[in-house]
Amino acid sequence: MTIKSWLKPVVSGVAISAISMASLAAEPIKVGFIGSMSSDSGLSGLRAAEIAIDEINNTGGVNGQQVELVTADTREDPTEGIKAYEFLAESAEVDFIVSSSIDDVSLAWMPRFLEYQIPTLDTWASYVGIIDMVKDDPEGMKNYFMNVASDEALATLYINFGADVLKAKMGFESVVILAEDTAFGEAITGLVTEALAPVAGIEVKEVIKYDITTNDFAPLFSKAEQSGADFIYQISTVNAAGLSAQYVKLQVPLAMTGVNVAALGHEYWTDTGGAGAGISTLSPIPAVGLDLDPVSAEFVATYQSRYTSRPVMPHFNGFNVYHGLKQALAAAGEVGGFGDGWSAAMEKQDLKLMKDGELWLRYGWWQHDEIEPVTGRTYPHNIRFDLSEPFDDGAPSMVVVQWHEDGKPYVVYPEKYANGEFVLPSWVPAK
Template sequence: MTAAKASLTEGQSSLNIATMLQYKKLRKGNKMFPRTAAALLSSVLVLAGAHYTQAQEAIVIGMSSPQSGGAAYLGQHQKWGAELAIEELNAGGGVLGRKLELLVQDNQCNPTQGASSAEQLIAVGKVSAIVGALCSSATLSIMPIIEKAGIPLVVEIATSPKITELAGAGGNKWTFRINPSDAELAIGLANYLTQAGHIKKIAFVGEDSDYGRGGHDALVKILSAKGLEIGAGDFFARDTQDFAAVLTRLASEKPDAIALYLNGADELNFLRQYRAAGLDIPLTGRVEFSELQEGIVESGAIDGATSVYPYTDQIKQGKNADFVASFIKRFGEVPNTQSYEAYTATLLVADAISRAGSSEPAKIRDALQASDFKTPLGDTIKFDDHHQAHPSAVILEIEGGKVTVKGLFNT
């Protein structure tokens, strides 16, 4: 018997006992018995129906995600990760005897659309919590909205250090982040590049956003302290098609490496033109080594490139192998950072709902703050006073057309 049916049966039993007692009292010498009995029966049915509806009502988790625009492929993986988590949870009976439901709103990786997506999820979707929003600028635009509405937000992909600064002790007590910030990732990358010994001068190419500029600021701070030089940076608007000018200049300047902080289609355009230009300057930074790059990794064109990321499907620790197998079986693609982090964030929200014993946002928020949650990678998510978790991250390098793991480090 399902939880919903069990609740209905118990409700009907208690209601039937009370009804029979009243029925006997009403029948004795009551001329208005037929009308009164009908009203009583009607109220009983309404109460039973309300009891059944409450037991059946799904708990809605919202997601703000780029489902269109240059980052749509990443947004698709983000959505898939959350969907897989919810499918697995519902197959196990849901949470608190109720099914979970995912409601996705497109944010186009745009601050204005990000704010609108949050407003829709809250006002129309009546969500209990929100996961998102992949891009840092969109995430930052959502934070004041969820704070005002009193809806918890779990940031799972956006890396701008500003998010950590503003969350928790920074003032916004409704925002939590499970992935490392660019400031933390920069430390791991700087340590690796310093140990490599041959990189001294680094150029920077990034998107003109909180992600790109935040990444540049983090690298400048960390690398400069280690004696490495990093340029002022070339920043590009999203949907930039032509990188020829900057590639030509970099070929002439010959830095030891190029730190890349672009997203989605913009990064793919840069890598295509980088390969066509035949540059032998190694890439570093936050390069996405995934199926998104259309065989560029396998071609050997970016051999020697390094990257710092919160996740790779190659990690064998924890239950990551099980997650990778389930994801490939369900969606036919290898999971990336976006799919893994969204999967983990959704499981974390469900865990908080279970511990809270409620789908009320304020109670979920309190449960999130007290989290002690084991991720599929085996990390434990606990939040500091700025609601920032400190999971491990990974250094990756392309060798012989293949992605290799060079090391894990704690953030």
């Protein structure tokens, strides 16, 4: 064998490898973002994805591969959501999907996820039924993750707020539930109705369901008053600003708390024309009004220097997209892509964000066999939340935020995260 004949295959092999490497380096990782492009929460997620991807690309990408973002608009409509997911899977052929879809939309595209098996991260939808699907079908759902606490966990901690603040501090004995007629409204109504009385000792006097097209809430508030309850528990994701503004304009003489999606954003005060005082809502974290850890604060600073239109602050799902997308790409970097090993690598991702020496936020996961001690059940692939003080294993599943009459939001529960007091609006008599 001459040197020439020996060198020939080596040179050819190196050349082929070089070409393969070059083509691999040229092939970007495609990340699909699915959400409503005209809603504040959708925009929060989209912008967070843009920031996270730019930061990763600026530091060399994932194993030398650049990351490219493809978007698909759901318009907060389940049918559009299915089309959007199909577009990302079939036309754009993305490697990974990050979603800021609302519950109904995520449920709509879920069969497509099961079909295509594209690794997907939900950052807004919190329906515990999806986590139950992971529990029941770990293989089929292995590529699905949800980094917002499931609604059951949200409701569980809210019940503690009911016991600690509404009952013990405010002296409320009974509640009337004012819930929109949606799947989310139904689910939260069920959880609250079942747990408030036995756990917090608060009697549910009446459940008033209303159509989401309702725009005149005066008769509903009259009905709530007539129920004789001490406070109103609202569940409102659609038209929530209208509901709270009419509560203020009519000066309904009952306290109102619960879930009000409009109050989750910084624009709430201007959207309600200042008629938003006294409204409190449970919020996944990081919530509006919450003090931030340095890492999340830096993300907000980048966000605000880059985007000047609304939403001026990312909603909670924006933080979830930012941290979650980086985790997903880090896991892909560890195992060489979004193939078979990605799910196991994603399960090991664990980001602990500290503030003043304490655990403040945590982006980790409940594992398949781990039992959450308060609820006594498992939450595989759900963000690792904590349901009891001192919240040293994870962040609480939710905080309660209240908008005060000075036009600012304050976290009023739990105590570790609180920066304000739960107060009654000035027109509501103390019990």
